[in-house]
Amino acid sequence: MPLVRVFVTLKPSLLDSAGKAVSDSLLKLGYQEVEKVRIGKVIELQLESYDEARVKQMCSQILANPVIEDFKVEVQK
Amino acid sequence: MKVAVIQLPGSNCDQDALFSLRNDLKVDAEYVWHDQHDLTGFDAVFVPGGFSYGDYLRCGAMAARSPIMESVRQFAEEGKLVLGVCNGFQILCELGLLPGALILNAGQKFICQDVYLKAENRTSPWTRSAEGVLRIPIAHGEGRFVADPETIQQLEANQQIAFRYVNQQGLLNQEANVNGSMGAIAGVLNQAGNVLGLMPHPERATNPIFGYQDGLKILGALNPCLASKESLEPALAH
Numbered sequence: 667m668p669l670v671r672v673f674v675t676l677k678p679s680l681l682d683s684a685g686k687a688v689s690d691s692l693l694k695l696g697y698q699e700v701e702k703v704r705i706g707k708v709i710e711l712q713l714e715s716y717d718e719a720r721v722k723q724m725c726s727q728i729l730a731n732p733v734i735e736d737f738k739v740e741v742q743k
Numbered sequence: 744m745k746v747a748v749i750q751l752p753g754s755n756c757d758q759d760a761l762f763s764l765r766n767d768l769k770v771d772a773e774y775v776w777h778d779q780h781d782l783t784g785f786d787a788v789f790v791p792g793g794f795s796y797g798d799y800l801r802c803g804a805m806a807a808r809s810p811i812m813e814s815v816r817q818f819a820e821e822g823k824l825v826l827g828v829c830n831g832f833q834i835l836c837e838l839g840l841l842p843g844a845l846i847l848n849a850g851q852k853f854i855c856q857d858v859y860l861k862a863e864n865r866t867s868p869w870t871r872s873a874e875g876v877l878r879i880p881i882a883h884g885e886g887r888f889v890a891d892p893e894t895i896q897q898l899e900a901n902q903q904i905a906f907r908y909v910n911q912q913g914l915l916n917q918e919a920n921v922n923g924s925m926g927a928i929a930g931v932l933n934q935a936g937n938v939l940g941l942m943p944h945p946e947r948a949t950n951p952i953f954g955y956q957d958g959l960k961i962l963g964a965l966n967p968c969l970a971s972k973e974s975l976e977p978a979l980a981h
Contacts, residue, residue: 676846680889681923683851728808731801731837733844734889 668716673738674730675706716741744965745771747785749815749831751806752777756792756829760946764789767949767959768966777809782818787965790815792829792882792944802845802885803833812838824868824964825938829883832930832940841931841940842898843890849923853884858921858943860929861909864902867936868964873906876913877957879943881921886942888924888931895925905939906930 676682682704689703709729711721721739730737748760757774764772772789775782782788795806806812812834819825819840827835835841848854857880862873890898898904906929910919920927922942930941945958963969 679891680846681849683847683849683887683923687851728804729800731804731844733836733842733891734846 668713669742670711670713670716670721671740671742672709672711672721672725672729673706673740674709674725674735675704675737677734677736678704680734716743744786745773745784746787746789746965747775747782748772748789748791749811750774750776750791751793751795751809751834753795753797753806754791754793754830756944756946759944760789760791760828763946763949763958763962764965767956768962769969770966775811777806777811779811780814782811782814785818785823787824788815788818788826789946790825790827790831790834791946792831795830795834798830798885801837803830803835803837806830806834807837807839816840819933819938822935822937826869826962826964827938827940828944828946829881829886829942832942833885835938835940840938841933842894842903843888843928843931845885845942846887846889847885848883848887848921853882854886854921855882856880856921858929859909859911859913859919860906860943861913862906863904864932864936866902867905867932867939869932869936869939869961870905872963873960876909876911877906877960878948878955879945879957879961880947881943883922883942886922886924888926888928888942890925898928898931899926901934903932903934904928904930905932906941906943 685703685705692700860877862870907927945961948958
């Protein structure tokens, strides 16, 4: 059964205020090499069968909001 | 005038809305549960605030796909009045009835305080009575309005920006824009002007017990005779 991972991230043009807070914390902990942090989410879909078009449709219909988010699909067959 | 107050699993401003509509706006109002389809007999829809579906996935994402919201979309397309407040605004954006989206406040914190608003467009039913600077409370963690630059330009050009966050004097500044919204946008209209989404809660500012009643200047759209009553003017002045 294919396992599909959908990575949803805020569009680069938008300020990710949670990511900014984490970045500030990392800098405070001494990780000076951190330039930027962006937070997103991973959605795992266990499917009976994989159809690329249908998964993309799932993403644009509900899993991601195209107004503010980008998505990337990874399939493990 | 009969208003449908939509109840979704996780709505928590539904009772405030119903009370305000019946008690202060003097209109008929009934709850409509999210798995219903029928809005027959209703003249307006109020999508209240809360944390529908626990804000899982994204605020308003799953609520926008619930059965009643398809009927709300048709209702809006017929030109009838639809208002989404707070989570209700997020839901109307997710539904595609309103442009843009609402994301985590720029300062990351949940903000619960009064804000001042100024109506930009005074031609829509929702903003016609919104004269001067309005004092209305907000309570949200994800209320930062965002859209791509082209959409913001279109909103400006089509006069779809209903309200902006301003200071008490009615001026725009960074401090007044409490959640960091693009263009300090607190509320937007659809192109026809019958659908309004806004983060502040007008239903929490309609009763003299709160000390201010500026919410009537927005919700007055649902009862025009009440909104224009001169007897209200002294109460509205502050």
